[in-house]
Amino acid sequence: MVIRGRALVVGDDVDTDAIVPARYLVTSDPAELGRHCLEGLDLGFPGRIRPGDILVAGENFGCGSSREHAVLALKGAGIGCVVARSFARIFFRNATNLGFPLVECPVLRDVAEGDLLAVDLRRGVIRDLTSGRAFAAPPLPPFILEILDAGGLIPWARRRRYGA
Amino acid sequence: MTLAEAIIARHAGRPVAAGEFVEVPVDFVLANDITAPLAIRAFRELGANRVFDPSRVALVLDHFTPCKDVRSAEQCRAVREFARAQGIPHLFAEGRGGIEHVLLPERGLVLPGEIVVGGDSHTCTYGALGAFATGMGSTDIGYAMATGRTWLRVPRTIRVELSGELPRWVTGKDLALHLIGMVGTSGANWCAFEFAGKVEALPLDDRLTVANMAVEAGATAGLFPPDGEVLDYLRGRAARGYEPVYPEPGADYAEAVEVDLGRLRPLVARPHSPADVVPVEGLGEVAIDQVVIGSCTNGRWRDLLLAAEVLRGREVHPRVRCIVIPGSQELHLRAVREGLAEVFLEAGAVLSTPTCGPCLGGHMGVLAAGERCVSTTNRNFRGRMGHPEGEVYLANPAVAAASAVLGRIASPEEL
Ligand code: SF4
Numbered sequence: 001m002v003i004r005g006r007a008l009v010v011g012d013d014v015d016t017d018a019i020v021p022a023r024y025l026v027t028s029d030p031a032e033l034g035r036h037c038l039e040g041l042d043l044g045f046p047g048r049i050r051p052g053d054i055l056v057a058g059e060n061f062g063c064g065s066s067r068e069h070a071v072l073a074l075k076g077a078g079i080g081c082v083v084a085r086s087f088a089r090i091f092f093r094n095a096t097n098l099g100f101p102l103v104e105c106p107v108l109r110d111v112a113e114g115d116l117l118a119v120d121l122r123r124g125v126i127r128d129l130t131s132g133r134a135f136a137a138p139p140l141p142p143f144i145l146e147i148l149d150a151g152g153l154i155p156w157a158r159r160r161r162y163g164a
Numbered sequence: 165m166t167l168a169e170a171i172i173a174r175h176a177g178r179p180v181a182a183g184e185f186v187e188v189p190v191d192f193v194l195a196n197d198i199t200a201p202l203a204i205r206a207f208r209e210l211g212a213n214r215v216f217d218p219s220r221v222a223l224v225l226d227h228f229t230p231c232k233d234v235r236s237a238e239q240c241r242a243v244r245e246f247a248r249a250q251g252i253p254h255l256f257a258e259g260r261g262g263i264e265h266v267l268l269p270e271r272g273l274v275l276p277g278e279i280v281v282g283g284d285s286h287t288c289t290y291g292a293l294g295a296f297a298t299g300m301g302s303t304d305i306g307y308a309m310a311t312g313r314t315w316l317r318v319p320r321t322i323r324v325e326l327s328g329e330l331p332r333w334v335t336g337k338d339l340a341l342h343l344i345g346m347v348g349t350s351g352a353n354w355c356a357f358e359f360a361g362k363v364e365a366l367p368l369d370d371r372l373t374v375a376n377m378a379v380e381a382g383a384t385a386g387l388f389p390p391d392g393e394v395l396d397y398l399r400g401r402a403a404r405g406y407e408p409v410y411p412e413p414g415a416d417y418a419e420a421v422e423v424d425l426g427r428l429r430p431l432v433a434r435p436h437s438p439a440d441v442v443p444v445e446g447l448g449e450v451a452i453d454q455v456v457i458g459s460c461t462n463g464r465w466r467d468l469l470l471a472a473e474v475l476r477g478r479e480v481h482p483r484v485r486c487i488v489i490p491g492s493q494e495l496h497l498r499a500v501r502e503g504l505a506e507v508f509l510e511a512g513a514v515l516s517t518p519t520c521g522p523c524l525g526g527h528m529g530v531l532a533a534g535e536r537c538v539s540t541t542n543r544n545f546r547g548r549m550g551h552p553e554g555e556v557y558l559a560n561p562a563v564a565a566a567s568a569v570l571g572r573i574a575s576p577e578e579l
Contacts, residue, residue: 013349013350013437013545015543015545015548017524017525017543017545017546017547017548018545018546018547021525021547022198022227022524022525022526022548023525023526023530025198025227025228026228026233026235026236026238026239027235028201028202028205039547039552040545040546040547040548040552041546041547041552042552043552059350060349060350060353060382063349063350063382064285064543064545065284065285065524065543066199066283066284066285066299066300066301066302067198067199067301068199068202068301068302068303069198069202071301086350086353088350088353088382089353089354089382089384090285090299090300090301093300093301093304094300094301094302094303094304097301097303097304098303141185141317143185143315152303153206153303153304153307154206154209154210154303154306154307157210157307157311158210158211
């Protein structure tokens with residue numbers, strides 16, 4: 001599957017409080033959470049997101065709080081996928097469990113805001129169509145792929161472990 | 165095997181090695197007023213009807229409680245209804261509760277050698293008791309509540325060899341900040357810390373602080389082998405039988421570091437990263453507006469005692485609001501009985517019922533733009549305590565209290 005979109009660039013250590021500040025954690029509705037997506041970085045950030053955008057991050061994206069609302073906020077804001085040099089463990093689990101696409105690519109660099117990207121999730125290739133560069137991501141462990149292929153932890157569990 | 169490997173192996177029923185994915189039974193599962201509603205949704209989506217064992221689930225209402233608004237009240241109500249329907253005895257709320265990671269060890273609900281998963285990143289706190297405890301998101305917790313199982317990637321282990329004795333005004337908080345400053349905010353991602361050497365030089369309350377902050381370096385867990393102090397603490401308190409687990413000689417460590425506790429000084433982490441760590445003395449004049457003493461990091465008895473020692477007979481600076489929050493009902497009562505409450509109130513501090521409150525910018529001390537706070541909590545990310553232009557410096561309770569008195573970030577030595 002290839003996801004195409006415009007790059008929205010953020011830095012290192014974008015934590016889940018920045019993705020969705022705690023004061024909004026009185027709901028688990030993705031659309032409502034999405035209206036505050038990345039507001040912790042900058043109050044004007046939600047206004048800059050267009051549906052289908054690809055979030056490009058540095059190291060340790062999603063560190064901090066375990067709130068799954070962070071993934072829901074990204075989904076709710078219409079972010080197509082997140083590519084980062086690295087992801088924090090809990091965020092990585094949460095996105096996997098919810099079937100939200102991530103690509104971890106340690107060699108990712110110099111993607112400019114607004115570049116057009118094409119992310120091949122299966123092959124783990126990120127193409128910057130604007131600059132003409134391509135970055136290869138290491139393959140995901142088979143166990144993680146199994147969950148992603150099922151569409152997340154719940155469908156995986158329903159199918160394989162938990163009844164039907 | 166390392167301590168993490170040995171605990172996971174015992175649950176998996178076979179030896180394991182770092183990097184492997186395993187599915188294991190869990191001994192205890194918890195969630196709070198923010199993460200439980202989503203976990204309950206996941207539980208239902210799974211088609212589950214009953215939690216795997218009601219006595220091994222805790223639901224702690226601590227983040228926005230006493231409820232800050234109608235919507236937080238509705239979330240709490242949904243959690244209460246679930247607890248009642250499922251017959252879950254460990255539902256903790258106002259007046260009989262506290263901050264989850266202060267409360268559960270106090271109630272003997274998380275024990276050495278166990279695997280504990282929680283819908284809260286600071287679940288790693290229980291590593292201080294020798295439990296493999298780790299934070300997860302709500303879907304993982306819904307799955308664990310339904311099945312009594314979870315999947316784990318066995319972490320690589322960073323061994324931290326301790327020596328020396330803590331100097332005056334230096335605490336576990338300073339060890340935690342020192343380590344995070346050393347490895348960085350993601351230096352221990354998918355790893356566990358395992359403490360060794362002179363573990364007994366850290367009182368249990370301080371170990372809980374250190375294990376609590378392991379996640380600030382990205383760690384899955386922060387583990388201490390349970391010594392006599394832990395076993396004594398649990399006597400008469402443990403809710404179940406348990407069997408401590410220890411690392412095996414010759415275990416394979418990914419890295420090893422040494423820390424001489426005697427050389428640590430009071431430290432602070434500057435905004436907006438827990439890894440931007442400097443000694444208090446090196447900071448210069450930094451005026452502050454607020455001080456918060458509490459949280460799952462530093463809301464325990466030794467923390468309150470240290471803060472009281474500094475505040476006794478002194479006054480909070482007129483420009484500063486100082487908010488003290490004991491971590492549990494039991495500690496709040498003890499603070500009243502043993503005169504600490506009076507010390508705080510006489511000094512001009514606010515004494516609050518247990519709550520996470522300001523730690524996550526929820527209520528009870530949210531920052532305005534441009535305001536600066538010294539906090540004994542664990543995270544100073546941009547916007548964590550309120551407005552994105554607010555600033556949080558992390559410090560130990562003695563430094564926080566001294567700063568409250570002087571109106572600027574200060575070491576207790578300066579008083
Ligand atoms: S005190 Fe702060 S860090 Fe601890 S559980 Fe509450 S919100 Fe989380």
